[in-house]
Amino acid sequence: MLYIAICEDEASQLAAIRDKVQIYLKENNILAELEAYGRSDLLKYDLQEGKYFDIILSDIEMPDTDGMKLAKEIRGCLPDAILIFVTAYLKYAIDAYELEVFRYIPKSCLDEKLPGALEIAIKRVQSQADKSYLIQTAARIEKILLKQIVYIQKDGKNAMIICTDSSVKSVRKSLSDVHKELNSKDFVFVERGSIVNIAQIKSIQKEEVLLSNGVRIHASRPRLEELKVRMAIYWSEHI
Template sequence: MFQIAMIEDEEHTRQEVERLISREFEKLKVQDITTEIYKTAEEFLEVKKHYDVVISDIDLPGKSGIDLGRILKAEQKDICLVFLTSYAEFAVDSYVLEAYQYILKRDMKERLPAVLQKIYQEKQKESQNFFWIGGVTDQRKLYHKDIICIRKVKGQKYVEFVMVNGAYKERLALHQIFEDLKSPAFIFAGRSYIINIDHVDRITTAAIYLEDGIKIQAGAETIQDVKTQIMEYWRNVE
Protein backbone atom coordinates (compact mmCIF):
# COMPACT_ATOMS: atom_id res chain seq x y z
CA MET A 1 0.00 0.00 0.00
CA PHE A 2 1.34 3.42 -1.03
CA GLN A 3 0.13 6.00 1.48
CA ILE A 4 0.02 9.73 0.84
CA ALA A 5 -0.80 12.46 3.35
CA MET A 6 -1.73 15.96 2.25
CA ILE A 7 -1.76 18.94 4.60
CA GLU A 8 -3.49 21.88 2.96
CA ASP A 9 -5.95 24.43 4.33
CA GLU A 10 -7.22 25.69 0.96
CA GLU A 11 -10.15 23.66 -0.37
CA HIS A 12 -9.52 24.29 -4.07
CA THR A 13 -5.86 23.25 -3.75
CA ARG A 14 -6.83 20.07 -1.91
CA GLN A 15 -9.26 19.16 -4.67
CA GLU A 16 -6.72 19.89 -7.40
CA VAL A 17 -4.01 17.80 -5.72
CA GLU A 18 -6.44 14.91 -5.23
CA ARG A 19 -7.34 15.04 -8.92
CA LEU A 20 -3.67 15.04 -9.93
CA ILE A 21 -2.90 12.10 -7.64
CA SER A 22 -5.87 10.09 -8.89
CA ARG A 23 -5.11 10.79 -12.54
CA GLU A 24 -1.40 9.94 -12.25
CA PHE A 25 -1.87 6.63 -10.47
CA GLU A 26 -4.70 5.60 -12.76
CA LYS A 27 -2.29 6.19 -15.63
CA LEU A 28 0.29 4.01 -13.86
CA LYS A 29 -2.43 1.39 -13.21
CA VAL A 30 -1.69 1.50 -9.48
CA GLN A 31 -4.63 0.64 -7.23
CA ASP A 32 -3.07 0.11 -3.79
CA ILE A 33 -2.89 3.80 -2.93
CA THR A 34 -4.57 5.93 -0.29
CA THR A 35 -4.64 9.70 0.15
CA GLU A 36 -5.57 11.19 3.50
CA ILE A 37 -6.28 14.89 3.92
CA TYR A 38 -5.46 17.19 6.85
CA LYS A 39 -6.13 20.92 7.15
CA THR A 40 -3.40 21.74 9.68
CA ALA A 41 -0.04 20.37 10.81
CA GLU A 42 -1.45 19.91 14.31
CA GLU A 43 -4.27 17.72 13.00
CA PHE A 44 -1.76 15.62 11.06
CA LEU A 45 0.59 15.20 14.04
CA GLU A 46 -2.22 13.98 16.28
CA VAL A 47 -2.73 10.92 14.07
CA LYS A 48 0.86 9.61 14.51
CA LYS A 49 0.73 7.56 11.32
CA HIS A 50 3.46 6.61 8.85
CA TYR A 51 3.13 7.75 5.24
CA ASP A 52 5.26 7.09 2.18
CA VAL A 53 5.03 10.72 1.12
CA VAL A 54 3.79 13.87 2.83
CA ILE A 55 2.59 16.73 0.63
CA SER A 56 2.27 19.93 2.62
CA ASP A 57 1.52 23.55 2.02
CA ILE A 58 4.18 25.72 3.67
CA ASP A 59 1.90 28.60 4.66
CA LEU A 60 -0.48 26.84 7.07
CA PRO A 61 -2.47 28.19 10.02
CA GLY A 62 -0.70 27.33 13.28
CA LYS A 63 2.48 25.34 12.67
CA SER A 64 3.87 26.01 9.20
CA GLY A 65 4.83 23.32 6.72
CA ILE A 66 8.49 24.06 7.53
CA ASP A 67 7.82 23.51 11.25
CA LEU A 68 6.08 20.25 10.40
CA GLY A 69 8.98 19.22 8.18
CA ARG A 70 11.49 19.72 10.99
CA ILE A 71 9.43 17.50 13.29
CA LEU A 72 9.03 14.77 10.67
CA LYS A 73 12.70 14.83 9.66
CA ALA A 74 13.73 14.45 13.31
CA GLU A 75 11.53 11.36 13.61
CA GLN A 76 12.04 9.85 10.16
CA LYS A 77 15.16 11.01 8.35
CA ASP A 78 14.28 9.47 4.98
CA ILE A 79 10.67 10.67 4.78
CA CYS A 80 9.62 12.08 1.40
CA LEU A 81 8.45 15.66 1.92
CA VAL A 82 6.89 17.57 -0.96
CA PHE A 83 6.24 21.23 -0.23
CA LEU A 84 3.64 23.32 -2.03
CA THR A 85 3.50 27.09 -1.81
CA SER A 86 2.50 30.21 -3.67
CA TYR A 87 5.66 32.00 -2.57
CA ALA A 88 9.07 31.34 -4.11
CA GLU A 89 10.91 32.86 -1.13
CA PHE A 90 10.11 29.74 0.93
CA ALA A 91 12.35 27.64 -1.32
CA VAL A 92 15.50 28.22 0.74
CA ASP A 93 13.84 26.90 3.91
CA SER A 94 12.66 23.76 2.12
CA TYR A 95 16.16 23.09 0.75
CA VAL A 96 17.67 23.40 4.23
CA LEU A 97 15.23 20.71 5.36
CA GLU A 98 16.28 18.50 2.43
CA ALA A 99 12.72 18.28 1.18
CA TYR A 100 12.24 15.81 -1.63
CA GLN A 101 10.72 18.52 -3.79
CA TYR A 102 9.54 22.12 -3.63
CA ILE A 103 6.71 23.02 -6.00
CA LEU A 104 5.09 26.36 -6.65
CA LYS A 105 1.32 25.96 -6.76
CA ARG A 106 1.16 27.52 -10.19
CA ASP A 107 3.39 24.66 -11.45
CA MET A 108 1.52 21.81 -9.73
CA LYS A 109 -0.16 20.40 -12.83
CA GLU A 110 3.15 20.06 -14.65
CA ARG A 111 5.44 19.00 -11.81
CA LEU A 112 3.49 17.12 -9.12
CA PRO A 113 2.54 14.04 -11.22
CA ALA A 114 6.15 13.44 -12.26
CA VAL A 115 7.38 13.86 -8.68
CA LEU A 116 4.82 11.38 -7.34
CA GLN A 117 5.67 8.88 -10.05
CA LYS A 118 9.37 9.08 -9.19
CA ILE A 119 8.73 8.66 -5.45
CA TYR A 120 6.46 5.68 -6.08
CA GLN A 121 9.04 3.97 -8.29
CA GLU A 122 11.79 4.57 -5.73
CA LYS A 123 9.64 3.16 -2.93
CA GLN A 124 8.84 0.10 -5.03
CA LYS A 125 12.54 -0.47 -5.62
CA GLU A 126 13.30 -0.06 -1.91
CA SER A 127 10.63 -2.58 -0.98
CA GLN A 128 12.43 -5.27 -2.99
CA ASN A 129 15.60 -4.98 -0.87
CA PHE A 130 15.06 -7.00 2.28
CA PHE A 131 16.48 -9.81 4.43
CA TRP A 132 14.43 -12.62 5.93
CA ILE A 133 15.04 -13.83 9.49
CA GLY A 134 13.24 -16.42 11.59
CA GLY A 135 12.13 -19.99 11.10
CA VAL A 136 9.43 -21.68 9.07
CA THR A 137 6.60 -20.70 11.40
CA ASP A 138 7.80 -17.21 12.34
CA GLN A 139 9.50 -15.20 9.63
CA ARG A 140 10.20 -11.49 9.59
CA LYS A 141 11.18 -9.27 6.66
CA LEU A 142 13.86 -6.69 7.46
CA TYR A 143 14.23 -3.94 4.89
CA HIS A 144 17.83 -3.03 4.09
CA LYS A 145 17.16 0.68 4.53
CA ASP A 146 16.02 0.08 8.14
CA ILE A 147 19.06 -1.96 9.21
CA ILE A 148 21.55 0.23 11.09
CA CYS A 149 24.03 -2.56 11.78
CA ILE A 150 24.37 -6.27 12.48
CA ARG A 151 26.64 -7.25 15.35
CA LYS A 152 27.84 -10.36 17.10
CA VAL A 153 26.33 -10.90 20.54
CA LYS A 154 29.28 -11.33 22.89
CA GLY A 155 29.49 -14.79 24.43
CA GLN A 156 26.58 -16.15 22.37
CA LYS A 157 26.06 -17.82 19.01
CA TYR A 158 23.67 -15.11 17.90
CA VAL A 159 23.90 -11.90 15.94
CA GLU A 160 21.72 -8.88 16.54
CA PHE A 161 20.07 -6.88 13.78
CA VAL A 162 19.86 -3.31 15.07
CA MET A 163 17.03 -1.56 13.25
CA VAL A 164 15.68 1.97 13.20
CA ASN A 165 12.63 0.61 15.05
CA GLY A 166 14.03 -2.12 17.31
CA ALA A 167 16.41 -5.07 17.37
CA TYR A 168 16.18 -8.77 16.50
CA LYS A 169 18.45 -11.70 17.31
CA GLU A 170 19.14 -14.49 14.87
CA ARG A 171 21.37 -17.57 14.95
CA LEU A 172 23.41 -16.91 11.83
CA ALA A 173 27.07 -16.41 10.99
CA LEU A 174 28.03 -12.81 10.29
CA HIS A 175 29.92 -13.67 7.09
CA GLN A 176 26.91 -15.59 5.75
CA ILE A 177 24.62 -12.62 6.39
CA PHE A 178 27.07 -10.37 4.56
CA GLU A 179 27.04 -12.64 1.51
CA ASP A 180 23.24 -12.89 1.52
CA LEU A 181 22.71 -9.13 1.80
CA LYS A 182 24.30 -8.59 -1.62
CA SER A 183 24.32 -4.82 -1.13
CA PRO A 184 27.25 -2.39 -1.43
CA ALA A 185 25.70 -0.29 1.36
CA PHE A 186 26.78 -2.92 3.92
CA ILE A 187 30.43 -3.24 4.93
CA PHE A 188 32.38 -4.91 7.71
CA ALA A 189 33.64 -2.70 10.53
CA GLY A 190 36.12 -5.04 12.17
CA ARG A 191 35.17 -8.66 12.72
CA SER A 192 32.11 -8.13 14.89
CA TYR A 193 30.05 -5.59 12.96
CA ILE A 194 28.40 -5.19 9.59
CA ILE A 195 27.30 -1.58 9.24
CA ASN A 196 24.93 0.17 6.85
CA ILE A 197 26.81 3.08 5.30
CA ASP A 198 23.58 5.05 4.99
CA HIS A 199 23.30 5.07 8.79
CA VAL A 200 26.86 6.20 9.59
CA ASP A 201 26.71 9.47 11.50
CA ARG A 202 30.42 10.28 11.84
CA ILE A 203 33.86 8.72 12.16
CA THR A 204 36.67 9.82 14.48
CA THR A 205 40.22 8.54 14.84
CA ALA A 206 39.09 5.90 17.33
CA ALA A 207 35.39 5.18 16.76
CA ILE A 208 32.57 4.86 14.25
CA TYR A 209 29.30 6.48 15.28
CA LEU A 210 26.05 5.21 13.83
CA GLU A 211 22.56 6.60 14.11
CA ASP A 212 20.63 5.64 17.24
CA GLY A 213 23.70 6.48 19.36
CA ILE A 214 25.69 3.34 18.50
CA LYS A 215 29.45 3.71 19.00
CA ILE A 216 31.91 1.18 17.60
CA GLN A 217 35.42 1.40 19.05
CA ALA A 218 37.98 0.59 16.36
CA GLY A 219 41.69 0.68 15.67
CA ALA A 220 43.37 2.90 13.10
CA GLU A 221 43.49 0.17 10.45
CA THR A 222 39.76 -0.56 10.73
CA ILE A 223 38.89 3.14 10.72
CA GLN A 224 40.89 3.69 7.54
CA ASP A 225 39.37 0.63 5.88
CA VAL A 226 35.83 1.81 6.70
CA LYS A 227 36.57 5.32 5.40
CA THR A 228 37.94 3.90 2.16
CA GLN A 229 34.89 1.69 1.62
CA ILE A 230 32.51 4.55 2.36
CA MET A 231 34.24 6.83 -0.14
CA GLU A 232 34.14 4.08 -2.76
CA TYR A 233 30.45 3.49 -2.09
CA TRP A 234 29.48 7.14 -2.51
CA ARG A 235 31.69 7.47 -5.59
CA ASN A 236 29.77 4.63 -7.24
CA VAL A 237 26.39 5.96 -6.11
CA GLU A 238 27.09 9.31 -7.70
Protein backbone atom coordinates in the same frame (compact mmCIF):
# COMPACT_ATOMS: atom_id res chain seq x y z
CA MET B 1 1.57 -0.39 -1.37
CA LEU B 2 2.55 3.27 -1.16
CA TYR B 3 1.54 5.58 1.69
CA ILE B 4 0.95 9.22 0.76
CA ALA B 5 -0.15 12.19 2.88
CA ILE B 6 -1.43 15.59 1.75
CA CYS B 7 -1.48 18.54 4.17
CA GLU B 8 -3.28 21.73 3.11
CA ASP B 9 -5.45 24.04 5.23
CA GLU B 10 -7.60 25.34 2.35
CA ALA B 11 -10.36 22.78 1.79
CA SER B 12 -10.82 23.41 -1.94
CA GLN B 13 -7.08 23.23 -2.58
CA LEU B 14 -6.77 20.06 -0.48
CA ALA B 15 -9.55 18.42 -2.51
CA ALA B 16 -7.95 19.52 -5.78
CA ILE B 17 -4.53 18.09 -4.88
CA ARG B 18 -6.07 14.88 -3.60
CA ASP B 19 -8.08 14.45 -6.81
CA LYS B 20 -5.03 15.05 -9.01
CA VAL B 21 -2.96 12.55 -7.01
CA GLN B 22 -5.74 9.95 -7.20
CA ILE B 23 -6.07 10.44 -10.96
CA TYR B 24 -2.33 10.00 -11.41
CA LEU B 25 -2.29 6.83 -9.31
CA LYS B 26 -5.27 5.35 -11.18
CA GLU B 27 -3.88 6.17 -14.63
CA ASN B 28 -0.57 4.54 -13.74
CA ASN B 29 -2.03 1.50 -11.93
CA ILE B 30 -0.27 2.37 -8.67
CA LEU B 31 -1.69 0.98 -5.45
CA ALA B 32 -1.52 3.56 -2.67
CA GLU B 33 -3.19 4.58 0.56
CA LEU B 34 -3.90 8.32 0.54
CA GLU B 35 -4.48 10.39 3.70
CA ALA B 36 -5.61 14.04 3.57
CA TYR B 37 -5.05 16.52 6.42
CA GLY B 38 -6.72 19.92 6.67
CA ARG B 39 -4.57 20.82 9.68
CA SER B 40 -0.87 20.28 10.14
CA ASP B 41 -1.23 19.45 13.84
CA LEU B 42 -3.32 16.38 12.94
CA LEU B 43 -0.55 15.18 10.65
CA LYS B 44 2.03 15.81 13.39
CA TYR B 45 -0.02 13.86 15.93
CA ASP B 46 -0.27 10.90 13.57
CA LEU B 47 3.47 11.00 12.88
CA GLN B 48 4.24 11.11 16.60
CA GLU B 49 1.95 8.09 17.06
CA GLY B 50 4.03 6.18 14.53
CA LYS B 51 2.00 6.57 11.32
CA TYR B 52 4.14 5.98 8.25
CA PHE B 53 4.21 7.76 4.88
CA ASP B 54 6.48 7.31 1.87
CA ILE B 55 5.56 10.67 0.33
CA ILE B 56 4.16 13.83 1.96
CA LEU B 57 2.80 16.77 -0.03
CA SER B 58 2.39 19.90 2.06
CA ASP B 59 1.54 23.57 1.85
CA ILE B 60 4.11 25.88 3.47
CA GLU B 61 2.08 28.61 5.16
CA MET B 62 -0.86 27.43 7.27
CA PRO B 63 -2.64 29.04 10.23
CA ASP B 64 -1.30 26.67 12.89
CA THR B 65 2.28 26.31 11.58
CA ASP B 66 4.53 26.92 8.60
CA GLY B 67 5.93 24.31 6.27
CA MET B 68 9.49 24.74 7.52
CA LYS B 69 8.51 23.74 11.06
CA LEU B 70 6.37 20.95 9.70
CA ALA B 71 9.26 19.70 7.54
CA LYS B 72 11.47 19.53 10.64
CA GLU B 73 8.75 17.57 12.47
CA ILE B 74 8.48 15.16 9.54
CA ARG B 75 12.25 14.75 9.30
CA GLY B 76 12.35 13.93 13.02
CA CYS B 77 9.75 11.17 12.65
CA LEU B 78 10.34 10.01 9.07
CA PRO B 79 13.89 10.95 8.01
CA ASP B 80 13.58 9.12 4.69
CA ALA B 81 10.12 10.33 3.64
CA ILE B 82 9.95 12.26 0.37
CA LEU B 83 8.67 15.81 0.92
CA ILE B 84 6.97 17.81 -1.82
CA PHE B 85 5.96 21.39 -1.07
CA VAL B 86 2.92 22.69 -2.95
CA THR B 87 2.72 26.42 -2.28
CA ALA B 88 2.43 29.96 -3.56
CA TYR B 89 5.34 31.24 -1.45
CA LEU B 90 8.52 31.13 -3.54
CA LYS B 91 10.54 32.86 -0.80
CA TYR B 92 10.88 29.53 1.00
CA ALA B 93 12.65 27.70 -1.81
CA ILE B 94 16.16 27.97 -0.31
CA ASP B 95 15.00 26.85 3.14
CA ALA B 96 13.15 23.95 1.54
CA TYR B 97 16.35 22.93 -0.21
CA GLU B 98 18.26 22.96 3.07
CA LEU B 99 15.64 20.67 4.61
CA GLU B 100 16.10 18.24 1.71
CA VAL B 101 12.63 18.78 0.32
CA PHE B 102 12.32 16.67 -2.80
CA ARG B 103 10.30 19.09 -4.95
CA TYR B 104 8.92 22.60 -4.71
CA ILE B 105 5.75 23.11 -6.79
CA PRO B 106 4.06 26.52 -7.16
CA LYS B 107 0.28 26.20 -6.89
CA SER B 108 -0.02 28.03 -10.21
CA CYS B 109 1.88 25.19 -11.90
CA LEU B 110 0.17 22.27 -10.18
CA ASP B 111 -1.19 20.63 -13.36
CA GLU B 112 2.15 21.00 -15.10
CA LYS B 113 4.52 20.01 -12.29
CA LEU B 114 2.69 17.55 -10.02
CA PRO B 115 2.59 14.48 -12.33
CA GLY B 116 6.33 14.66 -13.00
CA ALA B 117 7.16 15.11 -9.33
CA LEU B 118 4.98 12.14 -8.40
CA GLU B 119 6.53 9.98 -11.11
CA ILE B 120 10.08 10.58 -9.91
CA ALA B 121 9.16 10.34 -6.21
CA ILE B 122 7.33 7.04 -6.67
CA LYS B 123 10.20 5.58 -8.70
CA ARG B 124 12.57 6.52 -5.90
CA VAL B 125 10.36 4.84 -3.30
CA GLN B 126 10.05 1.72 -5.43
CA SER B 127 13.80 1.56 -6.06
CA GLN B 128 14.39 1.59 -2.32
CA ALA B 129 11.78 -1.07 -1.59
CA ASP B 130 14.30 -3.91 -1.73
CA LYS B 131 16.68 -1.92 0.47
CA SER B 132 14.33 -1.64 3.42
CA TYR B 133 12.52 -3.83 5.94
CA LEU B 134 8.82 -3.27 6.53
CA ILE B 135 7.30 -3.64 9.99
CA GLN B 136 3.52 -3.78 9.78
CA THR B 137 1.16 -4.34 12.70
CA ALA B 138 -2.41 -3.32 13.50
CA ALA B 139 -1.04 -0.21 15.22
CA ARG B 140 1.79 0.92 12.94
CA ILE B 141 3.65 0.68 9.67
CA GLU B 142 7.36 1.43 9.58
CA LYS B 143 10.14 1.03 7.03
CA ILE B 144 13.75 0.62 8.12
CA LEU B 145 16.53 0.98 5.59
CA LEU B 146 18.69 -2.14 5.64
CA LYS B 147 21.83 -0.05 5.94
CA GLN B 148 20.46 1.34 9.23
CA ILE B 149 20.21 -2.11 10.84
CA VAL B 150 23.26 -3.10 12.92
CA TYR B 151 22.05 -6.42 14.26
CA ILE B 152 18.92 -8.36 15.27
CA GLN B 153 18.51 -10.46 18.39
CA LYS B 154 15.88 -12.83 19.71
CA ASP B 155 13.97 -11.73 22.81
CA GLY B 156 11.36 -14.31 23.70
CA LYS B 157 8.85 -14.40 20.86
CA ASN B 158 10.10 -11.07 19.48
CA ALA B 159 12.94 -10.07 17.18
CA MET B 160 14.66 -6.89 18.36
CA ILE B 161 16.14 -4.79 15.54
CA ILE B 162 18.96 -2.51 16.71
CA CYS B 163 19.65 0.44 14.42
CA THR B 164 22.55 2.79 13.82
CA ASP B 165 20.75 5.64 15.63
CA SER B 166 20.53 3.39 18.76
CA SER B 167 16.78 2.93 18.34
CA VAL B 168 15.34 -0.55 18.87
CA LYS B 169 12.42 -1.85 16.84
CA SER B 170 10.45 -4.85 18.04
CA VAL B 171 8.63 -7.23 15.71
CA ARG B 172 6.72 -10.30 16.91
CA LYS B 173 8.36 -12.80 14.59
CA SER B 174 11.02 -15.46 14.76
CA LEU B 175 14.56 -14.56 13.69
CA SER B 176 14.24 -17.09 10.90
CA ASP B 177 11.17 -15.33 9.51
CA VAL B 178 12.81 -11.90 9.77
CA HIS B 179 15.93 -13.23 8.03
CA LYS B 180 13.82 -14.51 5.12
CA GLU B 181 11.93 -11.21 4.86
CA LEU B 182 15.18 -9.21 4.81
CA ASN B 183 16.01 -11.12 1.64
CA SER B 184 19.60 -9.88 1.69
CA LYS B 185 22.85 -11.83 1.64
CA ASP B 186 24.36 -9.09 3.82
CA PHE B 187 22.57 -10.42 6.92
CA VAL B 188 24.06 -13.51 8.53
CA PHE B 189 23.27 -15.63 11.58
CA VAL B 190 26.29 -15.61 13.90
CA GLU B 191 24.54 -17.83 16.43
CA ARG B 192 21.04 -19.13 16.92
CA GLY B 193 19.79 -15.93 18.55
CA SER B 194 21.66 -13.24 16.60
CA ILE B 195 21.78 -11.88 13.05
CA VAL B 196 24.34 -9.25 12.06
CA ASN B 197 24.63 -6.88 9.14
CA ILE B 198 27.99 -7.62 7.52
CA ALA B 199 28.29 -3.95 6.55
CA GLN B 200 28.27 -3.06 10.27
CA ILE B 201 31.09 -5.44 11.31
CA LYS B 202 34.32 -3.74 12.36
CA SER B 203 36.31 -6.86 13.21
CA ILE B 204 36.20 -10.47 14.36
CA GLN B 205 38.32 -11.41 17.37
CA LYS B 206 38.37 -15.10 18.22
CA GLU B 207 34.67 -15.90 18.63
CA GLU B 208 33.45 -12.33 19.05
CA VAL B 209 32.07 -10.02 16.37
CA LEU B 210 32.70 -6.33 17.02
CA LEU B 211 30.02 -4.12 15.47
CA SER B 212 30.07 -0.46 14.45
CA ASN B 213 28.12 0.61 17.55
CA GLY B 214 30.68 -1.01 19.88
CA VAL B 215 28.56 -4.05 20.71
CA ARG B 216 30.29 -7.42 20.80
CA ILE B 217 28.30 -10.51 19.86
CA HIS B 218 29.40 -14.09 20.37
CA ALA B 219 29.60 -16.21 17.22
CA SER B 220 29.39 -19.98 17.26
CA ARG B 221 32.27 -21.78 15.57
CA PRO B 222 30.24 -23.27 12.68
CA ARG B 223 28.67 -19.86 11.99
CA LEU B 224 32.02 -18.09 12.30
CA GLU B 225 33.49 -19.91 9.32
CA GLU B 226 30.47 -19.08 7.17
CA LEU B 227 30.61 -15.46 8.35
CA LYS B 228 34.26 -15.08 7.32
CA VAL B 229 33.47 -16.39 3.85
CA ARG B 230 30.48 -14.05 3.51
CA MET B 231 32.57 -11.12 4.74
CA ALA B 232 35.26 -11.82 2.15
CA ILE B 233 32.64 -11.85 -0.60
CA TYR B 234 31.01 -8.68 0.72
CA TRP B 235 34.24 -6.69 0.85
CA SER B 236 35.40 -7.92 -2.55
CA GLU B 237 32.14 -6.52 -3.98
CA HIS B 238 32.40 -3.20 -2.15
CA ILE B 239 36.05 -2.24 -2.51
